[in-house]
Amino acid sequence: MAQVKLKAGREKSLRHRHPWVYSGAIERVVGVAEPGDIVDVVDSRGGLLGRGYCNPESKIAVRMLAWDDTRIDAVFWSERVDAAVRRRDALLAGGETTACRLIHAEADFLPGLIVDRY
Secondary structure: OOOEEEEOOHHHHHHOOOEEEEEEHEEEEEEEOOOEEEEEEEEOOEEEEEEEEEEEOOOOEEEEEEEEOOOOOOHHHHHHHHOOOOOOOHHOOOOOOOOEEEEEHHHHHHOEEEEOOO
């Protein structure tokens, strides 16, 4: 897994759980990080800040998925999606509403992912 190392002093927003790493905050990438790859994000001293998926072509270079060394695998995605959909159960109960936003990106801890039900 590639590692995204931040410039000194640029980890403050991540420590406050802001889920985006801007390209300008990155000192260097250790290893190969293709678009969509999961990467470890570390501070300037090498301390782990969390894991996210990268997009080297975007100004938002990493979208954080976890604030520790959580394994990002099929189980991770399934649990996050299920939790988001369950939060909308009450909205859909009774059949009065048939359309809604099932996954609302950062609000559901799935940054960048929007899923609507029509």
